[in-house]
Amino acid sequence: MFYNDRGIGFMIKGIYRVKGEPKEVVETGRGHTALSIRIKGNSRIIQKSGELSLKDGTLAYFPAGIDYKRITESYEEYVVIHLEAFYDTQSTIVSLDGCEYLYPIFDTMCTEWERNGTSGYNRCMLLLYRMLDELNKRESASVHAVPSVIRSGV
Numbered sequence: 001m002f003y004n005d006r007g008i009g010f011m012i013k014g015i016y017r018v019k020g021e022p023k024e025v026v027e028t029g030r031g032h033t034a035l036s037i038r039i040k041g042n043s044r045i046i047q048k049s050g051e052l053s054l055k056d057g058t059l060a061y062f063p064a065g066i067d068y069k070r071i072t073e074s075y076e077e078y079v080v081i082h083l084e085a086f087y088d089t090q091s092t093i094v095s096l097d098g099c100e101y102l103y104p105i106f107d108t109m110c111t112e113w114e115r116n117g118t119s120g121y122n123r124c125m126l127l128l129y130r131m132l133d134e135l136n137k138r139e140s141a142s143v144h145a146v147p148s149v150i151r152s153g154v
Contacts, residue, residue: 002061002090003135009086012124015113019077025070033085034062037099037106041076045069049092059099059135063090079106081128096135105131 002008013032038058045052045060047068054060062068064085109127112120 001094001096001135001139002063002088003132004139005087005089007087008089010125010128011084011086012113012121012128013082013084015079015081015109015124017077017079017110020072020075022072022074022076024072026068027070028067029065030062031064033064033083033088034060034080035083036060036062036078036080037102039077039079039103041072041074041078043070043072043076045093045095046071047093052093052095054095055097057100058095058097059102060093060095061090062093063088066091066093068093079110081106081109102131102134 010033036059038054038056038060040056043054045054045068047066052060105127109124112123112127114120
């Protein structure tokens with residue numbers, strides 16, 4: 001997953017709170033990567049490799065250059081971070097459910113971004129990498145929670 005790729009690096013281009021009514025959006029040739037967390041509402045993401053469902057608490061990673069259609073089925077609210085990603089090897093949009101615990105980080109990042117200036121940007125970068133670290137730790141903990149006999153297939 002994108003958050004445990006040691007070679008990837010990010011630069012934040014913008015952080016936005018989005019609220020809106022149901023709609024269909026087609027994205028083609030997007031020049032930036034995006035990381036979003038859905039606070040409210042359901043959407044479907046349709047891409048070449050298949051379809052994803054985004055619901056409350058879903059974290060979604062949209063690599064630059066991936067074409068997709070988003071169908072929002074109800075009122076929605078989410079926070080999105082636009083990024084420039086360096087050495088990104090992710091070739092499809094991916095999502096992770098159950099990420100409500102990240103709401104406070106996204107909320108703080110929005111507040112810091114709105115303050116503007118170098119210190120706000122630096123705090124947002126720090127929070128972004130803390131979030132990636134937390135995702136990686138939780139994934140590692142869930143893998144280690146499975147008995148080694150099951151993990152190894154013995």
